[in-house]
Amino acid sequence: MITTFVDESGDLGKGRRYFIIALIVPQNGKRIANFMKQFCAKNNLKEVKAAQLSFSQKQEIFNRLTSANDYTISYIVADKHNIDNKKLFEDKNLCYNYLFSFLIKKTIRSTNSDISILLDNHSTMLSMQNTSMGKTISIAN
Numbered sequence: 025m026i027t028t029f030v031d032e033s034g035d036l037g038k039g040r041r042y043f044i045i046a047l048i049v050p051q052n053g054k055r056i057a058n059f060m061k062q063f064c065a066k067n068n069l070k071e072v073k074a075a076q077l078s079f080s081q082k083q084e085i086f087n088r089l090t091s092a093n094d095y096t097i098s099y100i101v102a103d104k105h106n107i108d109n110k111k112l113f114e115d116k117n118l119c120y121n122y123l124f125s126f127l128i129k130k131t132i133r134s135t136n137s138d139i140s141i142l143l144d145n146h147s148t149m150l151s152m153q154n155t156s157m158g159k160t161i162s163i164a165n
Contacts, residue, residue: 050095
């Protein structure tokens with residue numbers, strides 16, 4: 025089974041101009057998950073938010089992540105000013121799922137394995153059925 029970690033930055037309202045979703049696919053998810061848990065515990069954080077970290081904390085994360093070449097990162101940046109279909113903003117779940125679908129397609133197509141998608145603690149719910157490719161896709165917060 026392939027485990028993916030997903031996080032987003034920005035909002036799907038009228039606040040910030042850009043909305044970003046990032047996806048990390050580690051070869052061994054335990055290394056990254058354990059490091060992030062340790063980092064949060066050491067710094068008394070519930071969640072890592074880059075805007076709230078010091079420069080040295082950001083360096084620690086990047087240095088630790090890049091110490092091994094055992095993951096891939098994909099991301100999508102949406103400039104909300106260039107999204108013509110404003111109906112996507114009427115339902116934040118719809119907009120999130122629409123953008124996320126572009127991001128996850130490559131991962132789904134590149135494997136025959138089942139996929140586990142671990143979302144951060146955002147309130148948007150992602151729904152996905154089993155695909156016709158015979159893979160199970162499980163989603164958890």
